[in-house]
Amino acid sequence: MSLRVLIAVTHLLGAGHLTRAAALARAFARKGHTATLVSGGSPARLTDLENVTFVQLPPVRTVGTDFKTLLGDDLAPVDEAYLERRRVLLLDTLKTARPDLLITELFPFGRRVLADEFSTLLDAARRMSPRPLVLSSIRDILVASSKASRLAETHERVLRDYDAVLVHGDPELAPLEASWPLDERIRPLIRYTGYVDENDDSVPVNRRHGIVVSGGSSAASLPLYRAALAAAQDFADRPWRILVGRGVADTEFLALQESAPAHVTVERARPDFRALLSGAEVSVSQAGYNTVVDLLRCGVPSVLVPFEAGSETEQRLRAERLAARGLAEIVPEAALSPRRLADAIRRGLARPSSPTPAIALDGAMRTVAIAESLVSSSPALHRTIDWSSLDRALDQARERGIPVRFWWRDDDAVADTPQLDRLLGLARRYDAGIGLAVIPEGIEASLAKRLAEEPKVFALVHGWSHADHAPAGEKKAEFGPHRALDRMATEAERALHVAREHLGSRLLPVFVPPWNRISRDLVPGLTDLGFRGLSTFTDRKNAQPAPGLVQVNTHVDPIDWHGTRSLADPALIVAALAGAVERRVAGVADPEEPIGFLTHHLVHDDVIWALCERLIARLAVRGIGFLCPDACFGLETRSQLRSNGD
Incomplete structure (x- = not known):
């Protein structure tokens, strides 16, 4: 069975959503399916997409935690004509791809600011003959609206337009209801895939030495980098490596490099991050989805500083789930200081090594298997x-x-x-x-x-x-x-x-x-x-x-x-x-x-x-x-x- 698969994703802040969607597209392509990935966020470096058709919409992004205002690459608010160009290209792609399977990343559980765009796509898919199977692809932890009406609207949308909801997580670590109040009518549509690991290379076995600090791809990690540089003064006997995401402006990056002591290396994020991580005594990072997958793969003691600006709860919930299993120390973002960070690192260094937890990390291939089963059933x-x-x-x-x-x-x-x-x-x-x-x-x-x-x-x-x-x-x-x-x-x-x-x-x-x-x-x-x-x-x-x-x-x-x-x-x-x-x-x-x-x-x-x-x-x-x-x-x-x- 060979399927035509269309995945639609728009990342607004970091590139984690795009990274996960690209991993799914690669997994479908490797199984012999025809995969098309449509991205509506800022262009990002993606590897190994030779067998995937990639379509870039006119990009939109947000700044900080203002997810209601869509900006273009020039950081100016986009107008209706700009959004219409996106919709036209999206519909053209749907017509060209003629998918058996349509996957919308995060929507309708998020991306309300792009609801008109996704609705246009879903309406067009519904009119196709035969209609494609429609799946929603969501991460392990969501940010639920405090308004009951919006939750109800989401559930009704799922019941009307979707055949299944792919939850890219493991309920043993984070069941969906821990972050989202599920309507019981939705529960039969839930399919847990396990965590999607973008890097399917084996984890090298290295001697653990030193501290590795990493952040997401956006500038939201700057406070963590600065606190880490100050905390590193207390650990001059160990090498430090601070990996800075490419969403951080060059001026900020150079400032971090110039303020680094001799035993601290500050460089841009590297493709061999997992090899570096596997050799660290302690990892210091935020608690984004992809970062946590890396941590679970490598089994390295972790200090997590979850991103919580703008009342964001996703990373804090994920960090708490790991801490409850004895896998991480948490430093709340609001309490972040060099001293608090250094104390947490000391606790991480003193933590005895523990076996990698039995959390499903084969989410990409399991997603393909679930989709194949749904289509063929x-x-x-x-x-x-x-x-x-x-x-x-x-x-x-x-x-x-x-x-x-x-x-x-x-x-x-x-x-x-x-x-x-x-x-x-x-x-x-x-x-x-x-x-x-x-x-x-x-x-x-x-x-x-x-x-x-x-x-x-x-x-x-x-x-x-x-x-x-x-x-x-x-x-x-x-x-x-x-x-x-x-x-x-x-x-x-x-x-x-x-x-x-x-x-x-x-x-x-x-x-x-x-x-x-x-x-x-x-x-x-x-x-x-x-x-x-x-x-x-x-x-x-x-x-x-x-x-x-x-x-x-x-x-x-x-x-x-x-x-x-x-x-x-x-x-x-x-x-x-x-x-x-x-x-x-x-x-x-x-x-x-x-x-x-x-x-x-x-x-x-x-x-x-x-x-x-x-x-x-x-x-x-x-x-x-x-x-x-x-x-x-x-x-x-x-x-x-x-x-x-x-």
């Missing part, structure tokens, strides 16, 4: 799902005071498998209950052990062996009308006994016939066999089809069983959900019966998993969860007594 995933009919139905039910409840049944479990682990992990994230229909003949010991850890998951009896006994040409059934009644009763009773032996209190006496088909003659005798519940598919006709037997069915299945065996058309799935709600509102279906969502974890592909999570998250935002199955069948007391050993 199913065209259905690449279209924004229209949930409006379900939303309207739920709104109507609320207005009429009709409570709508959901429950979740998943069929065919026999053992603790990676697929089951994914299912239960998804349920746990949303505090959802699951009725797990298990096949008694195949139950393995690992299943009981796993269910013992899941208080909201109960097993149901899924036939005996899930064997098809229907005559040729008829629909599959294990407990259909073509078999002898006494034989089916014996198997059903055996199934309950065996399942209970294996699963104990985690089993509910609920019969789930394979393929949701059961002989009407068998139903009245289920209570005599020990069952208290029955579950098939479609709206139930009778809440109690036999004395002592409660029926709760399922109503929506997301799998296209008779076609691709992947995800059914999302429009049909949403229509089925909306229809189930509407029938309860209209009184056509029993409003007391929870709407059942039916899944089959062993055969899910990524696109089915994605749909499941989007649905669960969307209902969660409305305060609608998935009931525990013991509550659905009125078996709470009995199951609780069993779990207490009574």
